[in-house]
Amino acid sequence: MEKIQEIINKGIEEYEKNNKIIGYKKKTIKAIKDCKTGELGAHKYVCDECGYEEIAYNSCRNRHCPNCQIMKKLKWIEARKEEVLNIKLNIKYYHVVFTIPSELYNIVYQNQSKMYNVLFKAASETLQELAQDKKYLGAEIGFFSILHTWGQNLMYHPHVHMVVTGGGLTKTLKWKEKEEDFFIPVKVMSKVFRGKFLEYMKKEKLEYYKKMKEYENPAIYNELMRKMYEKDWIVYCKEPFKNANSVIEYLGRYTHRVAISNERILKIEEEKVTFKWRDYKDRNKMKEMTVSIEEFIRRFLLHILPPRFMKIRYYGLLGNKNKKKKLLKCKILTRTKVKTKKEFPTLELLKKTIGKDFNLCPHCHKGHMIVPNTT
16 A cells, blocks of 8 residues: 555545545545555456466556656657657756745635636746747747646645746747847746736635635635735746756656645654655655644645646647747758657556556566457
8 A cells, every 4th residue: 555545545634524525635535545455446467378377457547646647748748748849959848937926826726617717828928028028039839837736745726837948939930049048037927927927816716715805805715816916926947957868857757747746745653744855944854743643634635636627738849730830931941850659558558658568567577468359
């Protein structure tokens, strides 16, 4: 049994006695609880050499389950490799992060689908519009955006990570990039993002619960908006990736990550959970934190997204409608080798990526474990 699954098994019944869990979150918790157990059924593997048999329990395939993301992540990364521009020309890629003030967290959490969409919309439009401005680049860029809702301590911290091309396609279909660092100043991005986010937020019909109900009063709501317009918002851009391989390494760390991995959980004893976390406010020091099982489950539940909500989105040159023509044009202009898309079967992809023969028979070490043909 994996650690997060163990924590849920140990504490979810007691947690539900004291707390109400919304329907879709309850389904997610049950899926993780039942993952790779008899509750979800099983299938048989047979060695094609010696006939050795093994029973494997089915996985839940839930996107919030830390056990079920490996293959999704690997397949996604393989697809993204086909979109990365020329390694040899050292086309730059940047990592840009858009965050919102903590004063808005409760409102966002009570209106997740609407406000996460506002976050995506405001951040993506900020990048696209400023990149098109000749003052900064004067070209259409490509990027994808990933929603994360957590900080290292598992508390609520909604933000979007973006991987952005350091150049773009001009209206005359020329590739254009700048020699200096990221072409849009961070302070400019912050101001434009703030304006767009608050403007779109005003247009949404939001719901307020408990302490947040005070924002149904126009005077109180307008005062919050005033403070938010006056506040400096944080948008930051990390150093450019060294090359396309560095971009791909980054993808593996960020894309299909869940709120916390099993590897970060150090101890589960009595009614406490100890996990490691990086404190970015204290020179990125790695620390340990101990919380009750009830508190750990509470924090974990904060990060279960609404059903069918798309947490990875593509824009500009990487948008679905542009990939065939504009991205192809960029590949030609940057002398990127155009490859035919190669689909890797699940086991072959695991072997290719991790270097292990996962279905090698544990009994004879010669044959391979396969699902027998029952027809």
